[in-house]
Amino acid sequence: MVNAYASGAPTALPPESQELLRRRERVLGSPYRLFYREPVHLVRGSGAHLFDAQGNDYLDAYNNVPAVGHANPRVQAAVGEQLGVLNTHTRYLTDDVVDYAERLTGLFPAPLSQAIFACTGSEAVDLALRIARHRASAPGVIVTRNAYHGTTTAAAEISPSLGDGNPLPPYVALVDAPDSVRGAGPEAAEREFLAQISAAIERLTARGFGFAGMIVDSVLSSDGLRLEPAGFLTRAARLVRAAGGLTIADEVQPGFGRTGSWWGFQRHTADAPGFAPDLVVLGKPMGNGVPISAVIGSAEIFEAFGSEVRYFNTFGGSAASIAAAGAVLDEIAERRLLEHAARVGSILLSGLRDLAADSERRGRGPRIAEVRGAGLFLSVEYASDADGTPDPEAAVRMVDALRERRILVSASGTHENVLKIRPPLVFDDADAARFLDGFAEASAAR
Amino acid sequence: MVNAYASGAPTALPPESQELLRRRERVLGSPYRLFYREPVHLVRGSGAHLFDAQGNDYLDAYNNVPAVGHANPRVQAAVGEQLGVLNTHTRYLTDDVVDYAERLTGLFPAPLSQAIFACTGSEAVDLALRIARHRASAPGVIVTRNAYHGTTTAAAEISPSLGDGNPLPPYVALVDAPDSVRGAGPEAAEREFLAQISAAIERLTARGFGFAGMIVDSVLSSDGLRLEPAGFLTRAARLVRAAGGLTIADEVQPGFGRTGSWWGFQRHTADAPGFAPDLVVLGKPMGNGVPISAVIGSAEIFEAFGSEVRYFNTFGGSAASIAAAGAVLDEIAERRLLEHAARVGSILLSGLRDLAADSERRGRGPRIAEVRGAGLFLSVEYASDADGTPDPEAAVRMVDALRERRILVSASGTHENVLKIRPPLVFDDADAARFLDGFAEASAAR
CATH class of the missing domain: 3.40.640.10 (Type I PLP-dependent aspartate aminotransferase-like (Major domain))
Incomplete structure (x- = not known):
């Protein structure tokens, strides 16, 4: 898995989360993987949001299972x-x-x-x-x-x-x-x-x-x-x-x-x-x-x-x-979620395309080869040159940079150079705005 | 499956159950099977008991999934x-x-x-x-x-x-x-x-x-x-x-x-x-x-x-x-269900062995070759002669005769001649008594 926690690596998690991580590795063992260089310790969810023990609010832009919302x-x-x-x-x-x-x-x-x-x-x-x-x-x-x-x-x-x-x-x-x-x-x-x-x-x-x-x-x-x-x-x-x-x-x-x-x-x-x-x-x-x-x-x-x-x-x-x-x-x-997915998906799609165009114009941030989307399933493909040579490192760095901003996505694709954005269907306009702001920040931070 | 309802066969179920059966066969189709010559239409469960729409109480002596009781x-x-x-x-x-x-x-x-x-x-x-x-x-x-x-x-x-x-x-x-x-x-x-x-x-x-x-x-x-x-x-x-x-x-x-x-x-x-x-x-x-x-x-x-x-x-x-x-x-x-399973299981085991011995002594009912049990998992093996020749028909008839008495079991074994008794672990003394009475009746009825 491209964006997994490396078993045994140091983390900046709070002590009780680190202790849980050690216990987990002992009893669940090697076939299991955790998302992100810095794992996320979750205790609660609501709609498109997840929360850790400190009450921090994570924007779930990845999980399609809780389609009608966490804790529906x-x-x-x-x-x-x-x-x-x-x-x-x-x-x-x-x-x-x-x-x-x-x-x-x-x-x-x-x-x-x-x-x-x-x-x-x-x-x-x-x-x-x-x-x-x-x-x-x-x-x-x-x-x-x-x-x-x-x-x-x-x-x-x-x-x-x-x-x-x-x-x-x-x-x-x-x-x-x-x-x-x-x-x-x-x-x-x-x-x-x-x-x-x-x-x-x-x-x-x-x-x-x-x-x-x-x-x-x-x-x-x-x-x-x-x-x-x-x-x-x-x-x-x-x-x-x-x-x-x-x-x-x-x-x-x-x-x-x-x-x-x-x-x-x-x-x-x-x-x-x-x-x-x-x-x-x-x-x-x-x-x-x-x-x-x-x-x-x-x-x-x-x-x-x-x-x-x-x-x-x-x-x-x-x-x-x-x-x-x-x-x-x-x-x-x-809740008319089909129409909702189409509408909010198109906000994300055009927002991401605007950010990609802006980033290309300024020559700043990782090079985006294409932004694709169908409803609330979107992807951002990273390339290291104008020929579209896959850039998986850029994708993984974006996954972790977004996670630092408490926005959860993952990477996939044949060359692992594609950001996978697949939030719960209840992802709303405010969530989309937060996502696009976070995306712009994470791109610029690199 | 040895004791399945034969698709399309007439049943004595109430009209609304027959209508449900027809709808089911249309939408779930051929890979699905129903238990019993006469299917059971269930609406509610509690402990080791299941209920149909008419309020009839079925004794569940088969399902191991609801181990701690239906609707726990x-x-x-x-x-x-x-x-x-x-x-x-x-x-x-x-x-x-x-x-x-x-x-x-x-x-x-x-x-x-x-x-x-x-x-x-x-x-x-x-x-x-x-x-x-x-x-x-x-x-x-x-x-x-x-x-x-x-x-x-x-x-x-x-x-x-x-x-x-x-x-x-x-x-x-x-x-x-x-x-x-x-x-x-x-x-x-x-x-x-x-x-x-x-x-x-x-x-x-x-x-x-x-x-x-x-x-x-x-x-x-x-x-x-x-x-x-x-x-x-x-x-x-x-x-x-x-x-x-x-x-x-x-x-x-x-x-x-x-x-x-x-x-x-x-x-x-x-x-x-x-x-x-x-x-x-x-x-x-x-x-x-x-x-x-x-x-x-x-x-x-x-x-x-x-x-x-x-x-x-x-x-x-x-x-x-x-x-x-x-x-x-x-x-x-x-609820100390391990001890409970051992105790109630031994009541069933000795009760079934007594019934088998009694039936053999009187030369009445189907021939039981052996009664086996470990806790709340029991089996009764039917044979057509003293050499133990498997008698699958006897087992299926018992399954249906018990179902007529609203006691739910099934049949299994290499020769399908073995009654499979595997109730929820909360099966209690009264349930065991009802089971043994029903078993005696069903055996004698044949």
């Missing part, structure tokens, strides 16, 4: 109440999981009409892979070069962003995300992307792995937020379909309104009425932090899998998680 | 309160996950001193497999013939109980659980079990798959609850260790006091002081229905994995789940 009262009440009534699994007939499944599938185009619930995005990705591979009787899948899809064995196998300690099996083919900074324009980027898809299908088939399909984050989050040219994912999905594979839209990050639409894939289907991915994977913000995830698909695809391979997830779709998920939909609807 | 007020309060304060992930420094991890690892013998949190037993199994396979640079593992370890791709691959639709890869070697009914006594059963372990290690190595280790449910739940001769799993673990593999104790079902001890593996280490499994997998009852699971291991084993392969689970160890898990430990301690 409606989610709290719904879960608290449900835990006093019933919280059991889906092998009994219960009302709430059916009500919610109808409500959720109602947000998707035909033929996406059924849901299977799990607990985490990783589990949902893993299940979607099982379904696609069962259908094809073949393991071959396509993913993007710096994709992250999760942490089970099968999900890690398709997550090249996990790095060298996590080698990929030969039945996983990589394609480069369209590069809007160093490429020859959007049309060329798409042509190149589609050519890679075709070549990958051919390669997997030639090597005897067969072709189960493609799984792709609808906004290519871990590849650095790749958005243009809108529609390229649908045209890639058509190639996948023609070769007999399924397209799995990983909506764990873009889903539930982040881009200003319900789902990230809608950005790519606007010009292709009636087109939908074959399977959709949902997670993170679905229960605002209460573990719940889902795979959405057609009755036909689920039937082919379910008639031969039953699926049961003990906690998946249990009543308390469903209560949280229902409260999230209520909040999104009543 | 302490869990409800802890989670409800935490959701109003903070519910974020482990990449920030927070107190509660460290406090709980210390408390939890304190319940294990050395060198099991570290925890990694996930959300489901499947995720924890999957992670334990990743750790063992990473260590060995080899995929070969041993599991029992009817094991169930979960539902991710990797967990399903080691779950032969999922049936023919879920073929096992060649690097998974099966061994038969010791058979106390049809075997030649406990010593012979153990000899046979250990010989199979040695042969499986040899076979995996000879075929080039290498040997990563053995994963085994400490009470062999899905193999029909195989308990004797106590110690056989430790002796098997010594063979595994000598061959360079890790032993993973799957405590998802036996863990957290079910057997009257904290962990099922303690049954097998009583005569081997200082011996511990290499990794322990925890799940189901850990958060009383709030999704949380864990892998427990030594600093040495976690370091070897974590230094090369980081692990992050967004919801794993988040504050609300940790609050639930802490409340479960409080309840187990204050």
